[in-house]
Amino acid sequence: MTLKERLDLYEKLMRLDKPIGILLLAWPTLWALWISSAGQPNWIIVWIFMLGTVLMRSAGCVINDYADRNFDPHVERTRNRPMAAGLVGNKEALALFAALSLCAFLLILRLNRLTILLSFAALFLAASYPFTKRFFAIPQAILGIAFGFGIPMSFAAQTGQVPAMAWLMLLANIFWAIAYDTEYAMVDREDDLKIGIKTSAITFGQYDVLAVLACYGLTLAILAAIGGWFRLGLFYYAGLAVALGIAVYHYTLIRQRERDKCFRAFTHNNWFGAAIFGGILLNYWQASLFAMRGFF
Numbered sequence: 001m002t003l004k005e006r007l008d009l010y011e012k013l014m015r016l017d018k019p020i021g022i023l024l025l026a027w028p029t030l031w032a033l034w035i036s037s038a039g040q041p042n043w044i045i046v047w048i049f050m051l052g053t054v055l056m057r058s059a060g061c062v063i064n065d066y067a068d069r070n071f072d073p074h075v076e077r078t079r080n081r082p083m084a085a086g087l088v089g090n091k092e093a094l095a096l097f098a099a100l101s102l103c104a105f106l107l108i109l110r111l112n113r114l115t116i117l118l119s120f121a122a123l124f125l126a127a128s129y130p131f132t133k134r135f136f137a138i139p140q141a142i143l144g145i146a147f148g149f150g151i152p153m154s155f156a157a158q159t160g161q162v163p164a165m166a167w168l169m170l171l172a173n174i175f176w177a178i179a180y181d182t183e184y185a186m187v188d189r190e191d192d193l194k195i196g197i198k199t200s201a202i203t204f205g206q207y208d209v210l211a212v213l214a215c216y217g218l219t220l221a222i223l224a225a226i227g228g229w230f231r232l233g234l235f236y237y238a239g240l241a242v243a244l245g246i247a248v249y250h251y252t253l254i255r256q257r258e259r260d261k262c263f264r265a266f267t268h269n270n271w272f273g274a275a276i277f278g279g280i281l282l283n284y285w286q287a288s289l290f291a292m293r294g295f296f
Contacts, residue, residue: 027273039284144177239279
């Protein structure tokens with residue numbers, strides 16, 4: 001196998017050809033970076049976190065495929081993944097996971113001690129999440145913690161502390177992750193039942209659609225409360241309103257539980273996260289504009 005062919009396999013193993021996971025990891029981190037800095041984040045910190053997002057999502061995909069290497073060949077959607085197809089070995093995958101994790105760790109060494117300490121928890125979550133599908137009824141909740149751990153790390157990097165509101169924002173992300181990853185799990189439900197994997201789609205059963213809507217609602221309710229705490233303005237709540245409209249659209253896609261439409265709803269969650277971030281950006285842009293007018 002040529003070097004180019006090997007690198008192509010690594011790209012597929014890290015899912016760099018499917019960036020939706022990077023986006024779902026990036027949006028809550030961006031929410032926290034902007035809110036923790038009152039709209040004026042340190043751009044070096046922003047770049048460190050965005051590069052770290054790409055590296056850790058890639059590492060998470062590698063360890064996920066390692067954990068599921070004996071299950072993926074039996075699932076229609078995943079049977080052609082590099083490890084499932086026997087094209088990447090176990091030791092090779094673990095070495096790649098270690099290299100990606102090390103690169104991410106080296107990135108944050110220039111940040112403060114609290115952020116570095118939190119990074120160990122982030123690594124543990126990324127490495128352990130895939131194995132929770134063996135025994136935990138709603139592993140999507142663990143995914144939500146893993147995908148949202150950039151939130152307390154962002155507050156730590158910007159302010160040197162992690163206030164209660166950061167953990168509340170993490171809770172909002174947990175509910176969002178349960179919503180979008182249940183949509184994802186609805187695609188593979190029949191295969192997962194056969195091989196014994198636990199997912200929220202299986203746990204919620206006939207109430208899966210209702211559970212997704214409830215999780216969207218809890219996400220937005222918590223974010224609305226956070227907006228009140230930080231005294232965010234109309235643009236922020238407009239962003240939440242747009243996100244609510246997107247959640248309603250997702251209901252129209254998943255209500256019949258058709259596999260293709262459920263997967264479309266999952267990937268469309270990029271716009272849910274983007275709408276919230278857009279509201280945050282506009283909120284602080286308006287505030288800075290008013291401040292400039294007051295100065296002049």
